[in-house]
Amino acid sequence: MTFLRPTLLALSCLIASPAISSDLPSLGDASSAIVSPQQEYQLGRAWLSLVRGQVSQLDDPQLKDFVESSVYRLSETSQLQDRRLEFVLLNSPQINAFAAPGGIVGVNGGLFLYAQTEAEYASVMAHELAHLSQRHFARGLEAQQRMQIPVMAGMLAGIIAAAAGAGDAGIAAIASTQAAAMQEQRRFSRQNEQEADRIGLVNLEKAGFDPKAMPRMFERLMRQYRYDRMPPEFLLTHPVSESRIADTRNRAEQFKGEGITDSLRYQLMRARVQLIYEDTPGVAIKRFRSMLDENPGIDAARYGLAIAQIKGGQYSQAQESLQPLLKKAPNDISYNLAMVSIETAGNNLNGASTRLERLLSLYPNNYPLNQAKVNLLIKQGRIQDAERELDKLLKRRSKDPDIWYQMAEVRGLKGDTIGLHQARGEFFALVGDYDQALEQLGFAKRRASSNFQLASRIDARERELIEEKRIIEQMMR
Numbered sequence: 001m002t003f004l005r006p007t008l009l010a011l012s013c014l015i016a017s018p019a020i021s022s023d024l025p026s027l028g029d030a031s032s033a034i035v036s037p038q039q040e041y042q043l044g045r046a047w048l049s050l051v052r053g054q055v056s057q058l059d060d061p062q063l064k065d066f067v068e069s070s071v072y073r074l075s076e077t078s079q080l081q082d083r084r085l086e087f088v089l090l091n092s093p094q095i096n097a098f099a100a101p102g103g104i105v106g107v108n109g110g111l112f113l114y115a116q117t118e119a120e121y122a123s124v125m126a127h128e129l130a131h132l133s134q135r136h137f138a139r140g141l142e143a144q145q146r147m148q149i150p151v152m153a154g155m156l157a158g159i160i161a162a163a164a165g166a167g168d169a170g171i172a173a174i175a176s177t178q179a180a181a182m183q184e185q186r187r188f189s190r191q192n193e194q195e196a197d198r199i200g201l202v203n204l205e206k207a208g209f210d211p212k213a214m215p216r217m218f219e220r221l222m223r224q225y226r227y228d229r230m231p232p233e234f235l236l237t238h239p240v241s242e243s244r245i246a247d248t249r250n251r252a253e254q255f256k257g258e259g260i261t262d263s264l265r266y267q268l269m270r271a272r273v274q275l276i277y278e279d280t281p282g283v284a285i286k287r288f289r290s291m292l293d294e295n296p297g298i299d300a301a302r303y304g305l306a307i308a309q310i311k312g313g314q315y316s317q318a319q320e321s322l323q324p325l326l327k328k329a330p331n332d333i334s335y336n337l338a339m340v341s342i343e344t345a346g347n348n349l350n351g352a353s354t355r356l357e358r359l360l361s362l363y364p365n366n367y368p369l370n371q372a373k374v375n376l377l378i379k380q381g382r383i384q385d386a387e388r389e390l391d392k393l394l395k396r397r398s399k400d401p402d403i404w405y406q407m408a409e410v411r412g413l414k415g416d417t418i419g420l421h422q423a424r425g426e427f428f429a430l431v432g433d434y435d436q437a438l439e440q441l442g443f444a445k446r447r448a449s450s451n452f453q454l455a456s457r458i459d460a461r462e463r464e465l466i467e468e469k470r471i472i473e474q475m476m477r
């Protein structure tokens with residue numbers, strides 16, 4: 001996916017123009033001052049597709065699964081009423097996390113690089129969940145009607161800027177200052193930030209984490225960027241001040257008892273992210289090796305070494321690195337998936353299949369395991385079986401563009417042209433390209449003309465997408 005400059009600049013103009021609010025279309029009932037939760041939900045999903053169309057994402061099932069399950073777990077002890085969440089994991093080493101109206105939760109890969117423990121990561125996510133539960137977006141609307149759409153356009157520009165990072169400083173600077181100015185006023189008022197800290201902290205503690213992780217995270221960020229002329233987007237919208245740190249520290253110290261600070265699972269995921277942003281697998285191998293030289297007991301470093309070796313094509317060394325880990329935890333999903341890639345690379349497809357089936361009997365609904373099974377079935381040429389497994393995955397992940405993309409491929413291999421176009425249509429809609437989506441559905445409908453039921457199903461879907469497209473166009477106007 002590409003970084004679309006013209007759109008970004010158009011957005012910057014949109015944000016810069018104060019007159020824009022008067023001719024913006026209102027969503028739904030113009031007489032109601034506040035966007036209803038249902039409208040917020042719709043708006044959020046449409047907005048997510050814009051984000052997906054403009055910023056490259058991480059498609060690693062293990063990372064996606066970790067973010068989703070960790071945030072769902074946090075949401076259980078949060079004040080969030082509507083827990084229909086949708087996630088996006090952006091491929092950027094810059095630190096950022098955000099929540100948008102309608103239950104959209106986004107994370108940059110960079111958050112894993114900066115948050116050194118799971119509790120630190122969770123403190124950022126709990127803060128974002130608090131923005132959602134307090135409906136800071138809708139409440140900003142009370143002050144000025146119909147401001148929702150420019151706020152979301154501003155957030156989009158900010159998120160793109162945060163993903164682009166310092167590498168594209170010119171554009172990032174324009175977009176982020178304007179987005180930040182906008183957000184400063186609306187979403188990120190100091191009061192909202194304070195409330196999100198306070199409510200997030202309570203949530204963190206209720207979820208069993210050490211609440212002191214929040215001030216620790218803030219302190220680390222402040223130390224790191226104290227002298228930076230151009231701090232990352234996240235800090236522009238979430239300025240960390242001495243008083244903010246002191247306030248969260250005071251509150252955190254009131255909690256009694258020992259909370260969780262970290263987990264091996266988080267550190268394994270962190271190793272995966274570190275590998276993504278390392279220049280070469282060789283550099284990563286060296287770094288994980290030297291960590292192990294210092295402390296051979298760090299399992300996450302050993303795992304990092306193994307996956308770096310796999311990425312570098314050193315399969316037998318990788319297998320050696322994994323042995324002590326598998327001995328300790330024979331049923332660990334990450335370790336076994338690493339073995340599956342080694343077996344697959346060595347064309348030991350039966351070995352990989354036996355391993356996956358054993359793990360799936362323990363964790364039948366695990367997304368990364370089921371995804372690995374699909375990949376293996378395709379490799380084995382078992383296309384029908386792969387499609388059946390993808391169908392099952394789509395029942396639980398119907399809004400996941402990665403799965404629709406693969407479904408289109410599999411249906412193409414099978415020679416199911418109508419199904420191929422339908423799957424492509426869903427994929428394009430999820431990444432905000434509604435023209436392509438509608439074109440694909442048009443192809444499907446024409447081919448299905450002799451099958452009345454199928455054709456009218458496609459027709460109904462077409463009408464839904466036209467409505468979604470309308471919402472998007474309002475947002476971008």
Ligand SMILES: [Zn+2]
Binds near residue numbers: 127131188193238
């Ligand atoms: Zn915030």
